Amino acid sequence: MNPLKVALLGCGTVGSAVLRLVEEQAADLTARVGRPVQVAGVAVRRPDRHPEVPAHLLTTDALGLVTRDDVDLVVEVIGGLEPARSLILAAIESGRSVVSANKALLAEDGVALHAAAAKAGVDLYYEAAVAGAIPLLRPLRESLAGDQIRRVVGIVNGTTNYILSRMAETGAGFSEALAEATELGYAEADPTADVDGFDAAAKGAILASLAFHSAVTAADVHREGISSVTATDVARAAEIGCTVKLLAICERVAGEDGDSVAVRVHPAMIPTAHPLAAVGGAFNAVFVEAEAAGQLMFYGQGAGGEPTASAVLGDLVAVARNRVAGAAGAGPSAYADLPARPIAETPTRYHVSLDVADVPGVLATVATEFARHEVSIATVRQDGHGDAATLVIVTHSAPDAALSATIAALREVPAVRGVTSVLRVEGLS
Numbered sequence: 068m069n070p071l072k073v074a075l076l077g078c079g080t081v082g083s084a085v086l087r088l089v090e091e092q093a094a095d096l097t098a099r100v101g102r103p104v105q106v107a108g109v110a111v112r113r114p115d116r117h118p119e120v121p122a123h124l125l126t127t128d129a130l131g132l133v134t135r136d137d138v139d140l141v142v143e144v145i146g147g148l149e150p151a152r153s154l155i156l157a158a159i160e161s162g163r164s165v166v167s168a169n170k171a172l173l174a175e176d177g178v179a180l181h182a183a184a185a186k187a188g189v190d191l192y193y194e195a196a197v198a199g200a201i202p203l204l205r206p207l208r209e210s211l212a213g214d215q216i217r218r219v220v221g222i223v224n225g226t227t228n229y230i231l232s233r234m235a236e237t238g239a240g241f242s243e244a245l246a247e248a249t250e251l252g253y254a255e256a257d258p259t260a261d262v263d264g265f266d267a268a269a270k271g272a273i274l275a276s277l278a279f280h281s282a283v284t285a286a287d288v289h290r291e292g293i294s295s296v297t298a299t300d301v302a303r304a305a306e307i308g309c310t311v312k313l314l315a316i317c318e319r320v321a322g323e324d325g326d327s328v329a330v331r332v333h334p335a336m337i338p339t340a341h342p343l344a345a346v347g348g349a350f351n352a353v354f355v356e357a358e359a360a361g362q363l364m365f366y367g368q369g370a371g372g373e374p375t376a377s378a379v380l381g382d383l384v385a386v387a388r389n390r391v392a393g394a395a396g397a398g399p400s401a402y403a404d405l406p407a408r409p410i411a412e413t414p415t416r417y418h419v420s421l422d423v424a425d426v427p428g429v430l431a432t433v434a435t436e437f438a439r440h441e442v443s444i445a446t447v448r449q450d451g452h453g454d455a456a457t458l459v460i461v462t463h464s465a466p467d468a469a470l471s472a473t474i475a476a477l478r479e480v481p482a483v484r485g486v487t488s489v490l491r492v493e494g495l496s
């Protein structure tokens with residue numbers, strides 16, 4: 068039996084685990100695919116940094132490897148936009164199916180890449196790109212293809228979840244926790260992609276595209292990272308029985324002019340009894356709410372070399388089987404073509420802490436600002452007296468524009484000495 072030959076692009080945290088697993092599981096892969104699967108070459112930037120890879124496999128000529136005559140399938144685990152995009156396009160256009168873990172690229176250029184794959188009659192699979200090892204994209208694309216998905220909400224970034232978990236559990240500092248996450252192989256090459264929410268926003272765009280059959284890009288996603296989450300925020304959350312998590316929330320919203328898609332990534336307080344609150348470390352968890360299926364929850368390791376390699380290998384087996392069968396699987400559809408809804412119109416709830424002068428009338432002044440912007444207050448608590456007085460306010464749901472205008476107005480109120488914490492709240496009844 069002629070082996071199916073794989074070009075492996077990149078040999079970092081994920082690529083090195085893919086290479087090892089393909090070798091270790093060669094016999095099982097042959098049985099599962101129906102033909103042996105062999106790595107034909109490994110493209111890297113610095114061959115001298117990969118003593119573990121047989122020298123005859125290493126090359127710095129990634130494009131040459133992708134288009135080599137004996138290569139059937141391409142695995143892209145370089146990351147970033149270029150040269151990954153050009154390499155994937157070269158692979159597709161020359162008839163090779165592609166497996167990628169690259170959420171940044173898929174969230175930016177998924178439509179064009181899928182169009183190229185459909186035109187060439189090849190597969191483009193990327194289960195590893197969202198929530199690492201967790202089977203999530205294939206369930207959305209295939210298992211739930213007959214249902215109507217309303218909402219997808221989850222923790223999809225392992226690095227930030229690791230940092231927030233460490234801050235809450237051990238009081239670890241932000242930088243210390245980030246260094247640990249990087250050391251464990253969870254963080255992106257540039258960890259600001261994790262910390263500032265770009266990675267989660269890319270994943271949110273991919274999830275929303277598949278869930279709502281629409282072309283959603285990272286630019287459509289409202290994004291806030293965790294760099295402004297303070298120890299005070301974490302402590303305030305604990306005071307009201309909550310914990311802080313970076314959430315990706317994708318919703319199909321009904322409107323007078325038809326449905327739209329709202330996708331947002333931001334830190335939020337969630338009750339400690341909420342199932343997502345128990346998701347610690349680099350684990351990810353995603354809820355999917357569908358009309359007929361009801362609530363589904365997907366949970367597992369969202370980052371790290373081996374877990375991510377598991378998803379890459381699952382896709383590799385799928386595209387290899389299709390190749391053996393002489394077919395390509397169906398790609399995702401964007402027929403619904405729902406527009407993106409701006410964050411300003413999206414209803415959400417805020418938790419606000421204000422340092423105030425403890426003088427008669429301050430509560431009324433603050434309440435007036437909320438009322439003026441048509442934001443209803445759910446609870447108010449005052450801590451301390453005199454110069455150290457703090458008002459802690461939780462609002463009811465209101466359009467985000469009204470909430471942020473309220474905060475801007477409060478910053479101008481003389482009796483408000485400082486707005487010390489503003490976080491959204493999710494999952495409170």
Ligand SMILES: NC(=O)C1=CN([C@@H]2O[C@H](COP(=O)(O)OP(=O)(O)OC[C@H]3O[C@@H](n4cnc5c(N)ncnc54)[C@H](O)[C@@H]3O)[C@@H](O)[C@H]2O)C=CC1
Pocket residue numbers: 076077078079080081082110111112113129143144145146147150168169170171195196197199252253254255256369370371372375
């Ligand atoms: N590390 C993780 O937990 C996860 C990573 N991913 C994705 O997997 C991909 C790879 O991530 P990691 O392995 O963590 O990154 P990494 O930075 O550890 O590895 C990337 C590798 O690509 C190589 N590379 C860079 N430019 C190249 C070029 N022009 N030609 C050939 N090789 C080149 C680098 O030298 C490096 O070895 C990214 O798209 C990332 O977003 C997805 C899920 C989880």
Ligand SMILES: N[C@@H](CC=O)C(=O)O
Pocket residue numbers: 196197198199223224225226227253254255261266369370371
């Ligand atoms: N940097 C990412 C890796 C997986 O996608 C994360 O921390 O989740």
Ligand code: NA
Pocket residue numbers: 194195196197198199200201202203204378
């Ligand atoms: Na996945």
